[in-house]
Amino acid sequence: MEKLVSSWYKNKPLPESYIFPPETRPGNLTVPTCKTIPVIDLGKAEGRNRTRIVQQICKASEEYGFFQVVNHGVPEDLMKESMDVLKEFFEMPAEDKAVLYSEDPRNRCRLSTSSVNYAREKVHHWRDNLRHPCLPGLEDCIQLWPQKPIRYREVVARFSIEAKKLGSRILEFVAEGLGLEPGYFGGELSEFMQLSVNHYPPCPDPSLTLGIAQHCDPNLVTILHQGDVNGLQVFNNGEWIRVEPLQNAFVVNIGNQLQIISNDKLKSVEHRVVTNSNLARTSAAFFIAPSGDSIIEPAKSLIGQASLYRAFEFKDFLLHYFPNLENNDVVMERFRSQA
Template identity: 30%
Template sequence: MPALTTAESAAAEPPLADSYLDLLRRGGGGIAPPTTEGCCVQERELPLIDLSCLTSGGSSAREREARRVCADAMARAASEWGIFQVTGHGVSRALLERLRAEQARLFRLPFETKAKAGLLNGSYRWGAPTATSLRHLSWSEAFHVPLASISGTASCDFGDLSSLRSAMQEVADAMSRVAKTVAVALAGSLLLQGHRDHDHEAAATAASFPPGCDETTCYLRLNRYPACPFAADTFGLVPHTDSDFLTVLCQDHVGGLQLLKDARWVAVKPRPDVLIVNIGDLFQAWSNNRYKSVEHKVVANATAERFSAAYFLCPSYDSPVGTCGEPSPYRDFTFGEYRRKVQEDVKRTGRKIGLPSFLKQQPHSMTTARLDHKSKAPVAILP
């Protein structure tokens, strides 16, 4: 693809620098540079799990045992880390590179074109236009597209980027298979614990997990993190947990993803041959807190732009989240209720409260958290 001229490149960028400078002029509302938080961040290898045995379809005792070992390894990673890497996922590197090339073409469009309601049905997002502090500003842009818009179930305007639709559709289909495979294995690992006399019933329940999810309820998000001249003071994406069952992520070689592990930030080393899976809020609730919805962020890069694509496994808004077994610490709620409560909390307090709002017994610290919201960075609402 021909290189952009300086004028074309400038026209493509969202007004992130304007937002930064405006917040700086207003005092920043309490600056806490990401580099201050992450000065001692270590790069760690996440748990690495080969999914190929889960898709082999063999029925021998050895193959069944291999599937059980794989599922148990994922369950340990989901409990201890809330995130892990997978190989043997069946998503070709060539396909991901094709999507990345299409992403580059998409994000090189002029900002005014990207921000128009018509393109990809108004799914474009950038930065945090309502930020009141540099702690709230995400130096990034994205298209957060419902799968129904990609598949043609709902109409969607791709403009002149006709090849983008096919690349997004292939990646969404492939990541959907990965997400379903992982989700079923993780659900089965919990349901089968202590219920060996009801293996068939538990297996049938796991096979239909998660409830209310299909090709029309999930999302594919295309992300770009431009090089940031103020990287020391700026997040690429503010710390957050995902409001779904689980997320499947592919990232390029630049890196920048960090997660909270044992109260410390850990940098994830990028690898071109793996996909990253992280547990979302709904899976933590369904698992009765056995699996952890991991807090993560992206740090800004001073010299290089970064691309990633994420698949969000979400149910329909009216689907009850449910539980793997009673008693559950959470009251009954639907995905729609959860999203509305998160949005209300962000609007009212500036930050996401999330799962604690749905506990049957509200902790005393909830009141303190609401009173102290101005000292904390808000959490991105994803999806």
Template identity: 35%
Template sequence: MEIERVQEIATLSNINGTIPKEFIRLENEQPATTTIHGVVLEVPVIDLSHPDQQSLVASIFEASKDWGIFQVVNHGIPNELISKLQKVGKEFFELPQEEKEVIAKPIGYQGVEGYGTKLQKEVEGKKGWVDHLFHRVWPPSVINHQFWPKNPPSYRDTNEEYTQSLIGVANNLLGLLSKGLELEEHELKQGLGGEDLVYMLKINYYPPCPCPELALGVVPHTDMSSITILVPNEVQGLQVFKDDHWYDVAYIPNALIIHIGDQIEILSNGKYKSVYHRTTVNKEKTRMSWPVFLEPPPEFEVGPIPKLINEDNPPKYKTKKFKDYVYCKLNKLPQ
């Protein structure tokens, strides 16, 4: 069974100026009617090179509690390396379709890794205007190179180099988030699986859309990860739900966008908030993003950290294996 890719649909749609009806969102979801236009949300921007650790911990704590999202600058990943990551990802999506299909998710495959289009069932059969590529990048024991592109030839080296830089940033962020909860630096990471924490890369490819006011790239959601570390390209698209409205998030060159995910909300017993967000698309330009989801191992149990629980603050979330959490969320079952 051949799956129609959004990149191919976009080519035809941009010729005739319309999009298939399954991509037209319900009126209460359409960007045209639900976005606060002309207002770009300045989510907190945090300088990770700030010399005052106490101030840094406080800034990240406030951003994670009030927003669930922030951007980091001076994070230590060279700008040239981020540009290389973007270049090889773009080159993969510009390959002939048959080359991309070589690493497509096999029919009936239950995992998420590989090249693909649709992720999960949606109400009334609606679809997101996006193709994607998923593959794990860390630790080595969980990597399956079957789902890594062979072309461009520098894809693997670039992604391995980026991952090595990212690990340091992730450990730093998790340590700062842990201190914000008045825990030891290592405790939050330990509550997520420690050194077995899985890094899952996704590349989102949102081709130009002739009716961007009617479609969405990715529907409103919170991430199932602990944190998500995201590199966008320069095309506006990320939106955050704040004060009952959808707002565009300001683009900052070479910044990393940090999403607090569901697992950190659970571990913190609700002190940190998982960010509710979605993605819009552009009429003329291709938008791309490179999120890396930091996930507990599938069998690892995640629940509120015992030190954060007391009579005045009882557990707000159940403790469960990460794979069971994912199953319930994807199938819209009670948690």
């Protein structure tokens, strides 16, 4: 528990173990706000406008690997209540959070500072992280979740259901845009969903550390509610650009598996999170992923003259991903076809 940033950060200088090498630290934080990452209005996706929305989603997925969605159908009051209860979790007394603290990545529900292994990290991230499964079997998953705050399980369960609906809807649009049959991304390709909640306390020197280092997501697609505090940055055309928080919006992030299935038509793009010295930031990311035994390979109708990736089981991808998560080229090269 003493390793949680929120338990010791106040009035303390930045520890050396949180200082990133010069080539990876954010340095000057005046990166441009991206005015071109598309904001897509899903409220216009019915009837004659559907084709245009599908085209917008696929174009954004090809060019940026990211887009934001508004009028997505998730109730605004549920979004606010969910973020309130997640913030409330991190504000609880240390003794209430201690029961969930673990440095073992095999623990299905755990509170830590690391997504992989704290002891093996070269540099630690400036964040506390709570993660747990949501699917399959929501009722069973709920039994693993925090029991405090009292309303956590009820509120986050409703939020999870809505996030899965939104993710499934977006995947249907993607399938349509790629020319795949309806339901292509259903079943075991999107069977699992995990919630990762990141809490970034104010940092004494944001230029030297990161909330999360650069990486691509290993899953199919990520549905992110980033709250109302800046922090998310995306690498695009050789520079880091800031993704401005929009009220009641979700950020959608293309994962590695969707890039592979699309035979590189869609892009999983590197992103990171920076900190700030004044405000705490809390975000909620729903990772939608295949089952471990799922066979991942490019869709046959998208192969054209060459399949760029060999077939593999998703669990094998994860075994290679986590030791190399900050070097996506190394991760993806392992699974490319050897022509």
